[in-house]
Amino acid sequence: MTRPSEDSSVQALSLPALRVEALCAREMYRFSRRHPRYLLAALGLYGASVPRWRALQGARVGFCFLQLVDDVLDGDRAVVGEPLDWVDALLTRLEAERGGEEDVATMLGRVFLAELRDEGARADALQLVRTMRRDRVRVRERQELDAAALRAHHRDTFRLSVDLMLHTARAEVRALDAPSLLDAFGWCSAMRDLREDLDKGLFNVPAEVARAVRAESADPWDAEALVGSGAGRQWLVAEHGRARVLLSQTGAELAALGDRPGVALLRLFHRSIEGFWTKRLPRRLPFLRAPARVRESLSGAPP
16 A cells, blocks of 8 residues: 555646646746746756656746746736735735635745745745845835845845755755855856846946946946946956856865765756856956956956
8 A cells, every 4th residue: 555655646646736737837838938048947857857756846836936926026927016016915825825816826836835844944935035025126216235235135045045946855955055156146147137137127236336337427227338337347357256266165165065965956056157157158248258367457346
């Protein structure tokens, strides 16, 4: 007789599970239509799930739920009314655990929270949504944060998201076992989406840099003006150098963790950010390919 704790084919293919998988597949399709990087993420998730389909349902559902929330807050997914009101109502429904409107986000969110194995992880998931919510507030208020506040915000975001990813993957390591990777994630996210974020009104440029750009009579909220200004380029060069240090430190931190479950996943992200630092970002900003001595001469940048 099959014990309740085992993964039986009946459990894995039950009607509720099939409905959840259909919702995830639809959401991943919608994400992938918007940007190819989400197709790669979806393929990676499905590939990793093949040998452990039921065990990794939480990872698939969590990815779709959090990306859907992020898309709404970014304005990439239209909702009725203000996105902040939408996410607040979603949080209220999830914290109530039952009752209320059963839209796609609520269904995915409830399944995701149910898949998490302890109250701490469930609290982290709700806190991550609240942390993501801050970016919408920043857009509405056209906030300019200083360098320390920006880095702290990104660190909070990626600590929570990486911990949830590791939790759903049944890993033995946690985000703070590789703290430099969290700062590298923040750097990569800000640089990768710099132009897109500025177009949306999300300012991931330190306020100190903004002041220096304005001193050159340039608009730091305009991507072309920012990159074309001396202060903007100095900042980008300095950030490229800071990321190199973070990636080197991450390599040492991961090596110290050995082969504990979950480290391979962190190494995968480390390699991806390395590729962005080495190839993809310099293709966008060719001045980052300049010889080291030239970059050093430019790196007297604002923080």
